[in-house]
Amino acid sequence: MSSALVPFFATFALILAVELPDKTLVATLVLTTRYRARAVLAGVSAAFAVQTTIAVAFGSVLTLLPDRLVSVVVGLMFAAGAIMLLREGFTKGENDEHDAARSGAAPVPFRRAAMTSFAVLFAAEWGDASQLATAGLAARYSQPFAVGLGAFLGLVCVAALAVFLGRKIRGRLRPRLIQRVAGFVFAGFSLFAFATALLG
Structure with missing residues (x-):
């Protein structure tokens, strides 16, 4: 059991750090301003799963x-994630989606709101840094269940923060700074993987 705790907590912490300043939080926040919170949380959680x-x-x-090839692939995935995070962290301006938070929740049926939330977050997360990180960590640790559970719970926690705390979360954090730090962490993981491939 203890061998699974390390990949679980490592994945959970990394996904949480990566997604807090990312579009996952913003998209969930915007969806919550338009639909009921429970429907949004249900839809985005299904998308994350x-x-x-x-x-x-x-x-x-x-x-x-082969181990060496795995290290190279993992290094490339983390490098791609680092590039995405650093590019957004240094060039990202004010998001127009924040203006949508001023509108109230619409009386939309639960199923429709959940399906809309699912579609929006499924598209937003496709090929995202968190998905690349999850694949890389699953390959690194060979603990698919622990990594998957850690990633899923990390994503759901970010969505829950957006749903239940709303715009307050954006005022207390410096999203671009966190995004830059996460980008450098990804770059470090990438270098480590490449070093393992060269020295292994």
């Missing part, structure tokens, strides 16, 4: 490859 499963499955397939 599907995306995490896909990422873990991809990472698990990587474990069938």
Whole structure:
């Protein structure tokens, strides 16, 4: 059990740090201003479950490859994530979606709101830094369940913060700074993976 705790907490902490300043929080926040909170949380959680499963499955397939090749692929995935995070962290301006937070929640049926939330977050997370990280960590640790659970809970926690705290969360954090730090962490993981491939 203890061997699974390390990948679980490592994944949870990394996903939480990556997604707090990312579009996941913003998109969920905007959806919450338009639809009921429970419907939004249900929809985005379902999207996260599907995306995490896909990422873990991809990472698990990587474990069938030679160790050196796995390290190279993992390094490339983390490098791609670092580039995305740093580019957004240094060039990101004020998001127009924040203006949508001024509108009230619309009386939309639960199912429709949940399906809309699912579609928005499923599209937003496809190929995102968190999905790349989940696949990379699944390949690195060979603990697909622990990594998948950690990633899923990290994403749900970010969504819950956006749903239940609303715009207050944006005022207390410096999203771009967190995004930059996460980008450098990804770059560090990438260098470590490449070093493992060269020295291994």
